[in-house]
Amino acid sequence: MSAVAPLAPPAGRFSGGVHPSDRKELSRHMPIEVLPTPPELNIPLLQHTGAPCKPVVAPRAEVVLGQLIADIDAFISAPIHASAAGVVQREGVATLPNARHVKTIPIKTSSKQIPAEELLLDMFGGAWLDRKLEEVTPEEIVRAVRAAGIVGQGGAAFPTHVKLAQNPKKPVDTILVNGCECEPYLTADYRVMVEAPAPVIAGARLAARAAGASKIIVAIEDNKPEAIQALRDTAGGTDIIVMAVPTRYPMGGEKQTVRVTTGRTIPTGGLPLDVGVVVINVETAAAIARAVWRGKPLTHRVVTVTGEGVAQPRNILAPIGASYNDLLQFCGGLKPEAARAVAGGPMMGFAIGTLDVPVTKGTSGLVVLTAEDVARAAETPCVRCGRCVEACPLDLMPTRIAMAARHKDWVLAKRHHLMACMECGCCAYVCPAGIPLVQLIRMGKVQMMKEVGK
Amino acid sequence: MAESLANPVASTSAPAGPAPEEPAPALTVAPGPHIAYGALTTRRMMLDVILASLPLVAVSLWVFRAYAAFQIGLSVVSALVAERVFVALRHRSSTLGDFSATVTGLILGLSIPPAAPWYVSVVGAFAGIGFGKIVFGGLGQNIFNPAMVGRAFVMIAFPAAFGVATYVAPGLSADAATGATPLTALKMSGETPPLIPLFLGLAKGSVGETSALAALIGGLYLCIRGTAAWRIPTAAVIAMSLLTGAASLIHPSPWTVAHHLCAGAFLFGAFFILTDPVSSPLTARGQWIFGAGYAVLVLMMRVLSGYPEGVMFSVLLMNAVTPLINRWTVPVPVGGPVPERK
Numbered sequence: 001m002s003a004v005a006p007l008a009p010p011a012g013r014f015s016g017g018v019h020p021s022d023r024k025e026l027s028r029h030m031p032i033e034v035l036p037t038p039p040e041l042n043i044p045l046l047q048h049t050g051a052p053c054k055p056v057v058a059p060r061a062e063v064v065l066g067q068l069i070a071d072i073d074a075f076i077s078a079p080i081h082a083s084a085a086g087v088v089q090r091e092g093v094a095t096l097p098n099a100r101h102v103k104t105i106p107i108k109t110s111s112k113q114i115p116a117e118e119l120l121l122d123m124f125g126g127a128w129l130d131r132k133l134e135e136v137t138p139e140e141i142v143r144a145v146r147a148a149g150i151v152g153q154g155g156a157a158f159p160t161h162v163k164l165a166q167n168p169k170k171p172v173d174t175i176l177v178n179g180c181e182c183e184p185y186l187t188a189d190y191r192v193m194v195e196a197p198a199p200v201i202a203g204a205r206l207a208a209r210a211a212g213a214s215k216i217i218v219a220i221e222d223n224k225p226e227a228i229q230a231l232r233d234t235a236g237g238t239d240i241i242v243m244a245v246p247t248r249y250p251m252g253g254e255k256q257t258v259r260v261t262t263g264r265t266i267p268t269g270g271l272p273l274d275v276g277v278v279v280i281n282v283e284t285a286a287a288i289a290r291a292v293w294r295g296k297p298l299t300h301r302v303v304t305v306t307g308e309g310v311a312q313p314r315n316i317l318a319p320i321g322a323s324y325n326d327l328l329q330f331c332g333g334l335k336p337e338a339a340r341a342v343a344g345g346p347m348m349g350f351a352i353g354t355l356d357v358p359v360t361k362g363t364s365g366l367v368v369l370t371a372e373d374v375a376r377a378a379e380t381p382c383v384r385c386g387r388c389v390e391a392c393p394l395d396l397m398p399t400r401i402a403m404a405a406r407h408k409d410w411v412l413a414k415r416h417h418l419m420a421c422m423e424c425g426c427c428a429y430v431c432p433a434g435i436p437l438v439q440l441i442r443m444g445k446v447q448m449m450k451e452v453g454k
Numbered sequence: 455m456a457e458s459l460a461n462p463v464a465s466t467s468a469p470a471g472p473a474p475e476e477p478a479p480a481l482t483v484a485p486g487p488h489i490a491y492g493a494l495t496t497r498r499m500m501l502d503v504i505l506a507s508l509p510l511v512a513v514s515l516w517v518f519r520a521y522a523a524f525q526i527g528l529s530v531v532s533a534l535v536a537e538r539v540f541v542a543l544r545h546r547s548s549t550l551g552d553f554s555a556t557v558t559g560l561i562l563g564l565s566i567p568p569a570a571p572w573y574v575s576v577v578g579a580f581a582g583i584g585f586g587k588i589v590f591g592g593l594g595q596n597i598f599n600p601a602m603v604g605r606a607f608v609m610i611a612f613p614a615a616f617g618v619a620t621y622v623a624p625g626l627s628a629d630a631a632t633g634a635t636p637l638t639a640l641k642m643s644g645e646t647p648p649l650i651p652l653f654l655g656l657a658k659g660s661v662g663e664t665s666a667l668a669a670l671i672g673g674l675y676l677c678i679r680g681t682a683a684w685r686i687p688t689a690a691v692i693a694m695s696l697l698t699g700a701a702s703l704i705h706p707s708p709w710t711v712a713h714h715l716c717a718g719a720f721l722f723g724a725f726f727i728l729t730d731p732v733s734s735p736l737t738a739r740g741q742w743i744f745g746a747g748y749a750v751l752v753l754m755m756r757v758l759s760g761y762p763e764g765v766m767f768s769v770l771l772m773n774a775v776t777p778l779i780n781r782w783t784v785p786v787p788v789g790g791p792v793p794e795r796k
């Protein structure tokens with residue numbers, strides 16, 4: 001292919017944000033490696049935003065890779081498939097990083113599994129762009145995405161077919177493929193973009209056809225030139241726009257990416273859909289292509305296991321249901337200085353007290369930090385320096401919201417737009433007084449809902 | 455808050471540690487974000503102010519010799535004692551470690567006339583820490599800058615200590631010639647001092663306010679570090695330049711824009727006192743208004759009031775309206791306010 005896709009300048013900007021040290025050098029050069037199938041998988045029945053699934057297989061049933069094992073008849077939901085061949089065990093439980101307890105289907109895996117190279121080839125390799133979009137209708141794409149159990153793999157885990165289904169009241173003109181990966185440490189999306197740009201582009205085009213969008217933008221932070229180049233090369237000859245956006249946390253937040261790439265502002269409490277945009281993560285895009293062109297469900301995902309507390313950081317293609325212990329073992333285990341394990345990135349991820357946690361469709365990374373990494377200033381009273389106000393990407397006044405929440409003053413909390421906060425963590429990151437602003441705000445939201453019902 | 459949990463790796467059948475015989479590390483859980491911008495803490499901000507004031511302290515020691523050492527030392531020690539005593543009376547744990555009392559003492563010492571009697575610093579420090587900070591509930595709760603509260607207290611209690619007799623001439627600690635500061639001289643006789651000594655700090659004035667150069671050096675450091683909100687002194691300097699520039703166009707006078715910027719404690723106030731985070735606005739817009747308002751007030755007092763210099767009252771007045779400024783300048787969230795639920 002001779003032509004490369006145009007590199008468009010950003011169309012807008014957002015104020016605030018922070019520049020944490022990104023530490024991506026720990027794992028960015030590690031190619032995607034397949035996790036050896038663990039002896040047992042523990043697959044949660046709720047891995048998406050919406051209604052939990054019900055098992056459709058009985059204990060002791062033998063299942064093969066990709067077989068449907070749980071589903072539910074609800075629009076906002078996504079079915080679940082066996083991520084390895086094996087025998088179904090009695091229903092189990094697991095605690096997800098957000099402290100939610102969910103039921104699981106444990107599977108004792110059999111000794112015969114698909115070889116690693118074959119799995120990689122099936123997920124990312126081969127030709128993706130030789131198929132004609134006209135071969136499938138938008139409805140067929142949406143059905144295939146639902147059947148494959150695809151959810152947003154950037155973290156929110158919202159069922160993707162719901163976003164792609166056309167709604168005459170909310171027309172969509174733009175598909176935004178989010179390759180910002182603005183959380184420090186994480187490199188899973190980066191590796192997918194560098195190693196498998198073709199399925200990402202193929203999935204983006206399918207998503208655009210499904211949603212009836214005429215425009216496709218791929219947004220990548222400008223600290224990932226290799227990813228930008230790979231996608232430009234692959235998208236050459238199409239009218240897909242690859243956009244290098246400034247590196248600033250939280251560039252990958254939907255509100256920020258949409259604003260920077262399209263100049264449009266999502267209303268508070270609204271969705272990208274309200275401004276004619278559907279945002280999908282790069283790995284989700286690849287999963288869409290795989291579902292439509294290869295008929296394969298979402299059974300594996302790329303997880304970055306990294307941090308100064310991990311012996312050998314890696315980007316791992318892991319089956320859904322593998323435990324964090326399995327991942328860590330594959331990375332040589334914890335270093336003695338490991339002090340905190342975080343599911344997701346260090347800005348918005350959750351600290352976990354046990355590593356007996358299953359990988360879900362929304363697991364982007366496991367970051368193990370040292371005591372030095374997590375050290376923060378001893379808490380002092382707020383000195384009203386305004387740094388949190390300056391850092392807030394949504395133009396809120398974090399100190400005011402947090403203090404109102406601390407004193408349970410819901411009138412004041414509302415006046416300062418408590419519910420608008422996206423919990424990105426910029427405010428707490430900069431606060432010189434070491435005040436846990438995000439925690440106060442998060443608790444405030446829950447309590448205000450309870451007490452005021454609004 | 456961070457509770458420690460034994461790492462489960464150690465207890466499962468598949469140990470993951472590189473050296474299984476060693477005890478596995480303990481993992482802590484705590485709310486996110488899990489990393490922080492460590493370069494600026496409350497303590498570090500206070501230390502920054504102390505560092506930034508070193509050029510001012512050096513100039514004052516060189517110009518006023520023993521007078522400066524005496525006033526600064528006495529103020530700092532008094533402020534520390536005051537903080538310790540008041541905090542103990544409230545049965546709180548010691549707060550000396552945050553260095554905020556040191557800063558208060560330092561700023562107070564720098565803003566007192568060189569030859570003021572000893573009790574001025576002592577009473578000023580106790581009044582500043584007590585009325586300026588502790589009665590509001592301690593660090594972060596006060597409305598007014600504590601050092602300025604202390605200075606206002608002693609200025610009202612001991613007016614004579616702030617008369618011409620306490621402003622000694624620079625460099626003459628032996629025979630201690632006292633006399634009017636440049637701003638008093640302007641008031642009295644319309645006298646215009648040469649600009650260079652004014653800039654370097656060789657004019658008469660309070661201990662630490664005389665050198666515009668030293669205030670600028672320290673002030674720039676504070677702004678670059680992010681300890682001071684750069685918008686505040688920037689707004690003050692711009693507003694002062696525009697106002698005095700316009701005035702000298704209408705009414706030509708030997709007091710140029712540069713004279714007004716360098717004279718008195720204007721720059722010291724703009725960079726060191728006004729930028730006290732606790733008593734200045736939170737929002738960007740508020741900080742612009744705050745800085746500009748300060749310049750307007752300083753100029754009004756220089757021109758209209760009976761006092762030769764109005765930095766202290768200007769700071770206190772702007773402190774007083776800061777809660778209002780904060781309320782006026784609440785930004786609109788990106789995407790608009792949260793919609794009411796039906």
Ligand code: SF4
Nearest residue numbers: 382383385386388431
């Ligand atoms: S950053 Fe921290 S200390 Fe500064 S105003 Fe916000 S909450 Fe207060």
Ligand code: SF4
Nearest residue numbers: 392421423424425427
């Ligand atoms: S967590 Fe909320 S208040 Fe804090 S910076 Fe992010 S959006 Fe603003």
